[in-house]
Amino acid sequence: MTMAETRLEAVKLDGAGPVYDQIRRAIRDLILNGVWSPGTSVPPEHALMEQLGASRMTVHRALVQLAREGLITRRRRSGTIVASPPASHAMLDILSIPDEVRGLGQAYAYEILSRRDGRPSAELASHFGLKRSERVAHLVTRHFSSGQPHVLEERVIHLATVPAAAEEDFKATPPGDWLLQHSLWSQAEHAISAIAAEAEEARLLAIEAGTACLLVERRTWNQGAPVTAVRLLYPGTRHRFVGRFGPYGQV
Structure with missing residues (x-):
């Protein structure tokens, strides 16, 4: 199984609430739990539609919400990736x-x-x-x-x-x-x-x-x-x- 197929298989719906929100939560949890690290490619809409039996509008709505939450970055040509936390160095920011x-x-x-x-x-x-x-x-x-x-x-x-x-x-x-x-x-x-x-x-x-x-x-x-x-x-x-x-x- 390829890495892309493994990532797709990892998206599991819990059956609670609207399907778009189940998709949003499933992807959100994979990101917040560190399974998908920053820079990881998120499966494209058509692959998520086929895997989850959801409409394009439903998948699109979930991804738009994740982008608004700052968890993913959507790019027209290169696809969708897990967002990187903002790097910062000011006095009251998170320092490296x-x-x-x-x-x-x-x-x-x-x-x-x-x-x-x-x-x-x-x-x-x-x-x-x-x-x-x-x-x-x-x-x-x-x-x-x-x-x-x-x-x-x-x-x-x-x-x-x-x-x-x-x-x-x-x-x-x-x-x-x-x-x-x-x-x-x-x-x-x-x-x-x-x-x-x-x-x-x-x-x-x-x-x-x-x-x-x-x-x-x-x-x-x-x-x-x-x-x-x-x-x-x-x-x-x-x-x-x-x-x-x-x-x-x-x-």
Whole structure:
């Protein structure tokens, strides 16, 4: 079976509600669950019509709605593909740490210090505001800038929203960038604060215990479903965040 046939076979209707909405939900779930990654070709209308026994108008309506939601990009000549999440680098946007480091003209590297999948401990649930019944991947990652610790990252990924993360070892791509490539988000929340590094954090960042650090806390959701929550701890003397704003937001 070809890749195109496999993608077509993956579109399954659940029998609930109008057919166009069943098609929309089926394709949406394949995208949000990471089965179809950004850039993947979406089966053409005629193939979906034949596979699902739906009219052209019904299939067209589903695809138009998915395009409005930003999940697919429709191009007249090259066909329909899964949309890429918007890349961004402003202070309150979703940052790529490798891009951040390379933008400083430094060499980037990282290491996964620990990982645990499953239901969160009481401490972790309190730390990230999780329900004890949720299944998450909990990772601690250290990022380097030309051999020097750049930022310490603690992250949880909600496996119900991003099930593909359970099979990913993050050896080739750090967790944050992997999520930018394999999941979508529709809402984000940021908080930035100053804290003193505790002993273990200081050791990992090669700074003195009690050194002032910048803590960036971020949560993202997609259509109300939680995607990830992360704490990024930067040595305060090495970093600053800059944003430019106008009367209608960032510029």
